[in-house]
Amino acid sequence: VAMASGTALIYDEKMATHKLLWSDPICDIEVPERLSSSYEQLKSYHLVERCVPVPAREGSEEEILLVHSLEHLEVAKSTQTMNEEELKRVSENYDAFFFHPSTYHCARLAVGATLQLVDAVMSGEVRNGMALVRPPGHHSQRNAANGFCLFNNVAIAAEYAKLKYGLQRILIVDWDVHHGQGIQYIFEEDPSVLYFSWHRYEHQEFWPSLKESDYDAVGLGKGKGFNINLPWNKVGMGNSDYLAAFFHVLLPMAFEFDPELVIVSSGYDSGIGDPEGQMNATPEVFAHLTHFLMQLANGKLCVILEGGYHLKSLGESVCMTVKTLLGDPVPQITGEMAPCLSAVESIQNVRAAHKPYWKWLAYEDTSFLQNLSTKSHLLKKANSNTSTEHETKITNNNNTVKVERFLELHMKNILFPVPPIKTATIGSEGSEHFLSEHVQLVKEMDKTEIKSLVSGFYADLVEEDKILLSLGSMLAILDKILKKEVCNGIAASPTAALSAAVALRHSVRFGFQRVLCVFVGDMQITPNTEDGKMLIINICEKEQPGKTSCKHCISLNWKEDAEGNDFFSAVLGFILPVAYSYQPNLTVIAVGPNRSLGISGISLLVALLQGLAESRIVAVIEDTEISLLQSVAKALGGASTPPFGIYVPPTQEKVKKIKALRDQFQQEWKMLQCSVKDGI
Ligand code: Q9C
Ligand code: ZN
Known part of the structure; x- marks a missing residue:
């Protein structure tokens, strides 16, 4: 249908x-x-x-x-x-x-x-x-x-x-x-x-x-x-x-x-x-x-x-x-x-x-x-001295004309030209299934170009032809997104972690102040995130020994249940609030080996993360996963998330995990706050 x-x-x-x-x-x-x-x-x-x-x-x-x-x-x-x-x-x-x-x-x-x-x-x-x-x-x-x-x-x-x-x-x-x-x-x-x-x-x-x-x-x-x-x-x-x-x-x-x-x-x-x-x-x-x-x-x-x-x-x-x-x-x-x-x-x-x-x-x-009958009027008294609210916002501006002026300027910054083509991809096996008028085929970047690009930050890579060439499709697509010729793109890659790392570095060098990377699976390379210009959320099955989360490099240990639909709670309760707190200029979604999420979970992630970075997303998927490529391409094209089947609530253990992460990060990523008891 x-x-x-x-x-x-x-x-x-x-x-x-x-x-x-x-x-x-x-x-x-x-x-x-x-x-x-x-x-x-x-x-x-x-x-x-x-x-x-x-x-x-x-x-x-x-x-x-x-x-x-x-x-x-x-x-x-x-x-x-x-x-x-x-x-x-x-x-x-x-x-x-x-x-x-x-x-x-x-x-x-x-x-x-x-x-x-x-x-x-x-x-x-x-x-x-x-x-x-x-x-x-x-x-x-x-x-x-x-x-x-x-x-x-x-x-x-x-x-x-x-x-x-x-x-x-x-x-x-x-x-x-x-x-x-x-x-x-x-x-x-x-x-x-x-x-x-x-x-x-x-x-x-x-x-x-x-x-x-x-x-x-x-x-x-x-x-x-x-x-x-x-x-x-x-x-x-x-x-x-x-x-x-x-x-x-x-x-x-x-x-x-x-x-x-x-x-x-x-x-x-x-x-x-x-x-x-x-x-x-x-x-x-x-x-x-x-x-x-x-x-x-x-x-x-x-x-x-x-x-x-x-x-x-x-x-x-x-x-x-x-x-x-x-x-x-x-x-x-x-x-x-x-x-x-x-x-x-x-x-x-x-x-x-x-x-x-x-x-x-x-x-x-x-x-x-x-x-629960501690009703509003009682809380009201307790809070009547809380006066730090909204002070950075335009408060009580009931002057219609003033708001009109504000909106005029504001909307000039908001409305941006819409690229006629939404998604870029390399014409590869499987891509014929999602070609449409919204999709643009892109030619892989050639070796010399790739070399000159990555030599600036991963100099040692330049020696290895095979690795270098594995970056070709991702870089060609990223380039289209950075130039605003397309809104998003999808690249198959035999080296997802490396591709993601290069994508991050390249976008930061291009001038982006904040790049978000959601990496699903084992991430063999982790770029240095200390300058705050990258935020990495790694969703993986097992705790990486010796790896502790910090503000800009968060590890979320999550294995989706058999039915594959208990991931909502992690996306809504953690990933999206962190991402919205960060306000990236570009989102990189990468899927590497040993992914702990199913296709529907990853598609949900792709769909929801399009609310960020003016919908600019580059997706990098290990090249063996044709059906995943197709689903992600569909989600990037704006198809609605496929139905999830019977709702499976997250286990108590998972709820605790999300809660613990929220507690750990809500001072830094404030959109995580949903309870006044915890650390506000
Ligand atoms: N003192 C809608 O926005 N205000 N309706 C009544 C009486 C009525 C709003 C004030 C506001 C109605 C659809
Ligand atoms: Zn109303």
Whole structure:
């Protein structure tokens, strides 16, 4: 079966006719321009023309009734013919909602647009997509409009997908800055829908100020464990806090859950400049979040607009999302990579609350949390003097114009030309299986060139022809990546360790300040990493005698289980946090002899490490491993990670190992922090 390709974009300007007709300082941020200016922004980056246009349609009454009461539908329907005074009166029955004569029609289009996207993705017409809709949906409830939302677009989509496609596991990720309490209520008792939401909470002071938005609301009855709330108790959360939440909370749960479809309640009020959210995350963080979610459900990802009230920030973030859905390289994340104390505390709390329900958390040490009812308001007092938070970040910049200027400059540094060719390879045995329009064949580097290159740092090598020639394909490919002619590349090599060492040295000489190397298997040569310009993580089966890990040369002893799928915990709990803390300019992935990981584990690594170094990766694989070469080439080309089969949790011993490594390195690599007890 051919892999689904293409990204759907759904937009209908009719949804911009819903607007506030009277003055209301609470609702006046939800403006039609949110939709039109996001679409204009997409056009200006030439993203619209790269997407598959899918028309919106009206959701049917039957579809709306999947989630809402008949009464709610009838009230909404009745507003179509009302005058302004009547509209205002009905609107006052709800917390933060306004009706316009076109609201009902727009809300039905918003539902229908969402379902059209689900159909396009589920039928395989496209791989993924985004729907730009208004009014948004995640606050609306069975019998009530709420928080600018009339019908719960995403909740209806999940019910629809269950019914029409017989899905048994759907993941909803709500990265809007508000709690989608509507979605929580609808699926609270439903184990087939895993709902994750982070939200500004401030110990219940922030709207909607519900007790049930806290981390201890884990679901009810059969749905226990399938509702994940991550409350932010401070404003100013930024890129590193969001990434830490993904590494240490959402992603491990999502991989264990193994969804068949992922739907994003995609509010961008969690982005910088938003007057509601007061957070600091910059647009490129949404590229990373999107990239992670693309690794689930075989890539079936539907992104549905919710909030987002700073027009420029919203537009840039929407563009980052769509660019990533299209498979473009992921831009480098900016800012200091360290989650703040308050974020780590929230992460720790939600992990502890979910420990009974998730295998990967089973052996986590949460004994220090004597009593989970030690609730937020108590912690708040304890932490009221912690004032070192966010001081390096742009804090409380609620000056819209200032943020606009910042974003303009910022995005100039972020958006980079996309190489038309993604992957470079040498035309060798097996490569015919992954040749496509995204692949460029490269000629091996010749002996004289190689000689002059390596003589600068490995002079003794120059004497040995055979060794020298074994570097030819790697160097030719690396050269293309360094010159930015391609984004990544794959080289077969009879001497993976040597090739990796030369790749590292050469890139540093080329001028790269930080090169990450993840080496799987026995690494016979270890370059000197003292200057900090290289970071090596060696995944190998046995402890190397006499070899101790240090900040820039870490040995991770890991042998994948027989089923070959307990590697997530190491990737998410250790490798990615270290890699994101380091912020490399290039990643080298090498597989040498005696690899202790299976093909799926290595492919996962390749897929996830593409979030780093603007997706620049050179993969070096021992030349005997044709099927591995093919899988890695696929992952580099952007194919989603192959399914992993039945989830096998890591053994207690392995959990302890990861924990010990986290303890050892979290002062140096701060994205490892996920508990306040350990050494902060
Ligand atoms: N004092 C979305 O982002 N604020 N909705 C109400 C009442 C309402 C946000 C404040 C914010 C609704 C989709
Ligand atoms: Zn919101």
